[in-house]
Amino acid sequence: MSLKLISNVGQPKLEGVGSIRFIFRKIVVSTEPFCKATVFRNNKTVTLCETQDKKTSISGVPKTGDVYTIEKGLEKLVVTVEEEKENKIKAIFVRDNLVDESNSQNRKTTLTVGVILLVLLIVSVTFGIKQKNNRDFEKQSLIKLDEAVSNYDSSVAGVVDKNSARELFISSKKIAFELKEAGFKNEKLEELIKNITEKEAEIVGEVKVEVKEFLDLTLQTSGFNGSQMVSSGEEIFIFDKENKNIIKIGIKNKNAKIAANKEDIGDTKSIASYEDRLLLDKLDGVYEVEENSLFYIYAGNIYIIDKSNNQIYRHSGSGKTFGQKAEWLAPSVEVDFSKVIDMTIDGSIWLLSSSGKVSKFTLGNPQTVSLSGLNEPFTNPTAIYTNEKLKNVYILEKDKGRVVAIDKSGEFKLQYLNDEIKNAKDIVVSEEEGKIILLTGPKLMYIELK
Numbered sequence: 001m002s003l004k005l006i007s008n009v010g011q012p013k014l015e016g017v018g019s020i021r022f023i024f025r026k027i028v029v030s031t032e033p034f035c036k037a038t039v040f041r042n043n044k045t046v047t048l049c050e051t052q053d054k055k056t057s058i059s060g061v062p063k064t065g066d067v068y069t070i071e072k073g074l075e076k077l078v079v080t081v082e083e084e085k086e087n088k089i090k091a092i093f094v095r096d097n098l099v100d101e102s103n104s105q106n107r108k109t110t111l112t113v114g115v116i117l118l119v120l121l122i123v124s125v126t127f128g129i130k131q132k133n134n135r136d137f138e139k140q141s142l143i144k145l146d147e148a149v150s151n152y153d154s155s156v157a158g159v160v161d162k163n164s165a166r167e168l169f170i171s172s173k174k175i176a177f178e179l180k181e182a183g184f185k186n187e188k189l190e191e192l193i194k195n196i197t198e199k200e201a202e203i204v205g206e207v208k209v210e211v212k213e214f215l216d217l218t219l220q221t222s223g224f225n226g227s228q229m230v231s232s233g234e235e236i237f238i239f240d241k242e243n244k245n246i247i248k249i250g251i252k253n254k255n256a257k258i259a260a261n262k263e264d265i266g267d268t269k270s271i272a273s274y275e276d277r278l279l280l281d282k283l284d285g286v287y288e289v290e291e292n293s294l295f296y297i298y299a300g301n302i303y304i305i306d307k308s309n310n311q312i313y314r315h316s317g318s319g320k321t322f323g324q325k326a327e328w329l330a331p332s333v334e335v336d337f338s339k340v341i342d343m344t345i346d347g348s349i350w351l352l353s354s355s356g357k358v359s360k361f362t363l364g365n366p367q368t369v370s371l372s373g374l375n376e377p378f379t380n381p382t383a384i385y386t387n388e389k390l391k392n393v394y395i396l397e398k399d400k401g402r403v404v405a406i407d408k409s410g411e412f413k414l415q416y417l418n419d420e421i422k423n424a425k426d427i428v429v430s431e432e433e434g435k436i437i438l439l440t441g442p443k444l445m446y447i448e449l450k
Helices: 088-156 162-181 185-205 421-422
Strands: 004-009 018-021 025-029 036-041 044-049 056-060 067-072 074-085 207-209 212-216 228-231 236-238 246-250 256-260 269-275 278-283 285-289 302-306 311-317 322-327 341-344 350-353 358-362 364-368 382-384 392-397 403-408 412-417 426-432 433-438 441-450
Touching: 004 018, 018 067, 018 074, 025 036, 025 044, 025 067, 025 441, 044 056, 056 162, 088 162, 088 185, 185 207, 228 426, 228 433, 302 322, 302 341, 350 382, 392 426
Parallel strands: 207 412, 341 382
Antiparallel strands: 004 074, 018 025, 025 056, 036 044, 036 067, 067 074, 212 441, 228 236, 236 246, 246 256, 269 278, 278 285, 302 311, 311 322, 341 350, 350 358, 358 364, 382 392, 392 403, 403 412, 426 433, 433 441
């Protein structure tokens, strides 16, 4: 019986892998280095030679149906031994089945191993990158922490001026909280944040406060919506211009009552007070409301800002009546009151402009007020308040949700922050009672002074 070889590559030889040939009725399997040779016979796979670093040659007696395989990596030479008379098409069909049957397990094993190696490689690379990023993050965070600690130490040591100390402190706080938000964990960082919290009001002059209710004005009259608040002592007068009502409140005891109603108020534009007197600025003059008084007067005199003429007028008071208006500013003084939005008096007249400028006049002459040390300049302030009993001047800037305290030379002392301050329309302060009182319209709120 004559035998023939059927190869998967068309010939019984594959470059770099090996060859399978008949020589003198024997089959000779020749392999290149690092190849493996097997034979599938009687439903069993037998290894002819293992992978070696040299060429190998093996011979034997072939049988019909033998399937010889030489493989090197993914390259394979597969040769089937068939009878010469066997139909070519049928032989090819049988050959394919035999090849699949003999090598399916090998392919599955190779694929599985390959997938596992690929997964291990991806995991290893990912882990390595993560570890490197963590080391870099730790290193950079420690450098930033050292900078923050150094800035904090310098700000509290008293070795730099006040403004520089504030800038260093703010820088330290910014870095510290950025590190915390980034997830950096370090005992030194926690200690720094604790110290920053304790020292912030002292160094930066900034404190986040709680705004509490002082009095609900709607309890006195339904729908009350205050638009102006004035005080020159222990009494506060609140003007509801729309509904034409004025409420008088005691700062100490919170006693409240109606000070004037529609019949008294009429066409009142604004109000002012002095001790327990309430005065109304109407279209045709200034009127006093008997028993319950209001308007801004000082030492028995009425002071009125005339923005159109850039002048301050004074109506001298005798205790019960007021004289004709007289120019209060010194003759040589030239001013621009076009942007003035509020005033307060403590012996000197303080004016607040919408631009953020604070002006002071004493005995008709301007005094230098140089605002210094502010964390942030005024851009759209709302109201200003002080009196002769207060050490500081208080400025409301509702857009920024803050009340700023400056001393009477203009130096920044402290600012109070809370988003509820954005609802405030006016401000009154009692340092004796330790309260900043805010008018929100229907209610009075307060902040505790620090």
